Amino acid sequence: MENSYKIHLYVFLFAYCGSRLVTCVSSEEKVQYSTDNEIATKELFEAKIMEIEAKVVNLETKVAKQEYIIKALQNGCEVSRAGHVSVNKTDNKNKILGKNFIPRTCQEAYDQGMIMTSGLYIIDPDGQNVGGESEDPxxxxCDMGVGSAVKTLIGHDTEATGAVEICNDAGCFKKDIHYFASDKQIEALIELSNECHQYFKYECIEAPFEYQSEQVSWWDDRNENQQFFWSGKYTSPNAHTCECGIYGNCVGGGTKKCNCDSGLKDLQVDSGIISDKTKLPVKRLNFGHIIADGLYTLGKFECSGKVFISGMPRTCADLRGFGHALNGMYLVMGNDSIENIYCDFSKLQSDNDFQKQIGRVEVQSSPTFFYVQRSRKMDSGIITFQNAPVNIGNAMNLSTGKFTAPVFGTYFFSFSGIGSMDFTTKDAKLQVSLIKNSQNIGKGEAQLTQGLSTDTLTLQSTVDLQAGEQVWVNINIYGEIHLFDDVDQHYTHFTGWLLQEDIVETLNYAN
Incomplete structure (x- = not known):
């Protein structure tokens, strides 16, 4: 009985002490639980606020679109059930803008004085092709913004902040992006714009872009290639970075390229502007290794400004930038000549049939050819001339005997004459040299022996000259000999002409 009492007492004491211990530990856990709960609640509220803000922006866009549709209906345009406004391209009338011309970009509409305020408008980036091959406007x-650059914004069906689903594999969560414009119209807008960009934001808790050196999240560009940079421009294949990686201030140290790669269990954010217009727009988002939570936000596709083209057009792309939209043959500046090309403006710049080479066009900005003669004999120095049956371009100076190239190009020269000696029994030699800027580039020679009083000499050469360079013929004699001529017969002839002008160099020199 006594032993039984002791056992019950021990059990009671153990239970009492145990309950006191549990009470002590539970108090600490309650404090920790309360703190964690407050943090989680704060993060939840922040996420909800961002979600509500995104919904407000989306609703504002819808309201603006409804007002735009009402205006379109008032102007007699057709509106589909999906809310797309139809413009009759055969009439070439932009009823919303009230003009007989549909601008290709918001910048072009602004430059033409067609719009002055921000709002929804109709544009036609690929142009109003007469053949009917271009797509609907x-x-x-159009965002007037600040400054002279006007933005063209194209929306998509994923502008509201979205949540990723928990999954483990690389790229296991996918979200396709559908834009409110065709791929062709978007690419045409890119070609016409100075810059294009797209805003991206990712809020994450244990949802990295890169995990154990493996790329688990990426986005697909307009050519369906995987891209791993979330801000800035493409630098190299598989280059992985975010905005904090560009500036070297990511959470987790200098080796991290994104805040979401830190591995921390609290909320991290990566946001930035993707600005490589050769890759944009984003066509699909792919996220992987999502342990906890992730929220993504993808902004509208935005382009602004216009491509600046200096000098004369060199390609069909340049012609499109100048505003040409009619298919046909055009003259453009080639590498060293004027070239004839065929432009199909119903195609994109990346299409093979967009530009076809037809051939070179021989163009001379300054036609040049001459034929000059002598009327009397001479025996030394630069050969001068007294007659000029032809001197188109006046590049040949008879009194100095020097030809001055008016333009860059390839020239041909030909000289002929007679060497003569009188009343001598000794051998003699007469040489003529074609000189370019005091440099000997060719010689002709007449050799006379006893019993032979005359000998014909010729000299021909093809020479590349820059504008302003000079060419002349110089005479040297060895013995009793001279260059024969008289006033009636004209035995000395010098002729030359421009074979082919380097029109590109000529125009560059003129500018």
Missing amino acids: IEVY
Whole structure:
């Protein structure tokens, strides 16, 4: 009985002490639980606020679109059930803008004085092709913004902040992006614009872009290639970085390229502007190794400004930038000549049939050819001339005997004459040299022996000259000999002409 009492007492004491210990530990856990709960609640509220802000922006866009549709209906345009405004391209009338011309970009509409305020408008980036091969105009948001650059914004179906689903594999969560414009119209807008960009933001808790040196998240560009940079421009294949990686201030140390790669269990954010217009727009988002939470936000596709083209057009792309939209043959500046090309403006710049080479065109800005003669004999120095049956371009100076190239190009020269000696029994030699800027580039020679009083000499050469360079013929004699001529017969002839002008160098020199 006594032993039984002791056992019950021990059990009671153990239970009492145990309950006191549990009470002590539970108090600490309650404090920790309360702190964690407050942090989680704060993060939840922040996420909800961002989600609500995104919804507000989306609703504002919808309201603006409804107002735009009402205006379109009032102007007699057709509106589909999906809310797309139809413009009759055969009439070439932009009823919303009230003009007989549909601008290709918001910048072009602004430059033409067609729009002055931000709002929804119709544009036609690929142009109003007469053959009917271009696509229908699109509706975009024109943002006047600050400064002279006007933005063209194309929306998509994923502008509201979205949540990723928990999954483990690389790229296991995918989200396709559908834009409110065709791929062709978007690419045409890119070709016409000075710059294009797209905003991206990712809020993450244990949802990295890179995990154990493996790329688990990426986006697909317009050519369906994987891209791993989330801000800035493409630098190299598989280059992985975010905005903090560009500036070297990512959470987790200098080796990290994104805040979400830190591995921390609290909320991290990576946001930035993707600005490589050769890759944009984003066509699909791919996320992987999502342990906890992730929220993504992808902004509208934005382009601004216009491509600056200096000098004369060199390609069909340059011609399109100048505003040409009619298919046909055009003259453009080649590498060293004027070239004839065929432009199909119904195609994109990346299409093989967009530009076809037809051939070179021989163009001379300054036609040049001459034929000059002597009327009397001479025996030394630069050969001068007294007669000029032809001197088109006046590049040949008879009194100095020097030809001055008016333009860059390839020239041909030919000289002929007679060497003569009188009343001598000794051998003699007469040489003529073609001189370019005091440099000997060719010689002709007449050799006379006893019993032979005359000998014909000729000299021909093809020479590349820059504008302003000079060519002349110089005479040297060895013995009793001279260059024969008289006033009636004209035995000395010098002729030359421009074979082919380097029109590109000529125009560059003139500018």
